Amino acid sequence: MNRSGVPESPAAAGAGAAPGAFDAFRSGWETEIGDGFPLPTFSPATTRDFRVRSRATTVGDVALTDLHGASAIRTEGPLDGVEDQVRMYVVTRGSWALGAPLARSEQTVPAGQFLLRHIGRPLHFETVPDTKAKVLVLPAAMLKPLLGGRQSVSGPADAAEVRLLVAHSNMIYETVADLGPAGVQAAHSTLIELAKAVARRRFDDAEPRLAPALAQAAKDLADRHLADPELSGTMLARELNVSIRNLQRAFAAAGESVNAYVRQRRLEEARLALTAPSGRLSVSELAAHWQFADSSHFIRAFKKHYGRTPTEYARSTTAAGN
Template sequence: MSGTTAGAWQLEARGDRRQFAAVEQRWSALTGGSFPMPAFTAASTARFHLHFHATRVRDVAFTATETATPVRTAPSAVRYEDHVRLWLVHRGSWALGDTRDNTELTIPAGRFALRNVGRLVHYATPPHTTAQVFVLPAATLSPLIRDSMVTGEISAAEVRLLAAHARTVHETLPELGPVGIEAARSTLLELVRAVAAPTFSATDSTLAPVLVQAARALADRLLTEPGLSSAVLARELGVSVRTLQRAFAAEGQSLTTHIRDRRLHEARAALADGRLSVSEIAAHWQFADGSHLSRLFKRRYGMSPTEFIRAGAGRFEPRAERAA
């Protein structure tokens, strides 16, 4: 491949054909020409408005797109024999064109489609469509795609894991070294295989770290909820509690410990801010009371909340959180 083998960028773009040409140029620079962007109809580029995240990890590329205007590609004879594509449609719909009979297969909101795209000639989306699209190496995935198409619900656990991992890769890619980039790519492909194959197991050693990542991200969003537990997270992620606990055990930490430590971390930040009392912070971050927070805080940071404030919260660096 020419050009860089990894990169990520995002933009909100609106305008006319001239501004759209800039979007195409950025895509080409990111992918090195390995994943050509299709031609679009004049109506689509004459007036457009979209949010666009794009990521390339070696021979894998994926986008997250939200369109405020309709988009349609122009029919083309270009074939993509070496690519498999996966569409996750969160809102709106995504219509796929096919040369066999010039008809369209529409993927509605809440569904995904994984297919060999050698015969793909165009696609179309209505306004306000939100979707993720993955372009993947056919040599790795084609054997799993029977009849050239796999479809299903994006609510499936393995699809949610893939979507969560893709978001994490996009956000962290600039910080990753060569080993991290290869690990990110390998996990993306393993998760797509899980989407394609009915034998997915969340206890797989390759997939367990992604399950842990998804659970941590979900837990962080629910830290102030009184009912947050392993059972709640397992239900939201579509796996059993035992599967989730095993995944965390493989990482050397329990989920309960992770939730407690994250709540203590947020409580410490609130104490440093100084606007709430210890009892108010305890209630907000779901500790039983101020005394309960004080006991756990001292065990974690070596001093009580009151001592922490007196010592100068803004200058204090607890021993358990010092940079290595």
């Protein structure tokens, strides 16, 4: 297994491509990902104006890649041989078309959708500018039978099983360098189980191996709704299509609770707001915004967590900045 070492393109999104941006990308890919997942042939227009940020890693026979292309990406040239793979595309911005050019595409994955497809022969692909996507290359032997007579499965990217797979793959990027052989095997097994769940369009929320991914998916969802008065374990369980009991068990496996996580994150956001250089909210406004019952509850919770009241904390950071 390789740690993600593919460098980000030197060109920032929205700027012109830096000289050698594509060469740096290709060199990093070949060094870190290896021959098992070769790069396709890109069009000259793509390599000339290559403004792509990326990260990639492998876990055994699974490859994970995140791409954010400010510029369009298009492959071209002859396509030979056989590719017996299952690939999954999760697109959060732009679109990803298989069988480019776009006008003759066989299948297009728009923003907010996923596609899990068996690839039996090489295919070109094309993206529009400002496309952001996660691509997984998975072993066909384990997943193709679940597709039955279908070539592919597609649907919304916010489906519960897709959210869990995305959360788990993101965790792998963060932890891969520290995993021993047993950790690598566990990470791989969970990836395969979650990919199978996507193919089946359901997952077993009581499966212990999926507990870390379930907890992380719930945290990702909670982080996007911290100011929502409806945020709760019940709401998270409903959105993820799991039982509240199994969601609580997933958090408990890591020594946490859903409510404690939400409160901690709200306190963190309130602390950051206290140090904002402009437009600072009052203590009562912060308490209301981050869904504390009242100012007194907020002040007590803040002091317990940070050792100072919100006002004391704001004063200390102001004094330190002078």
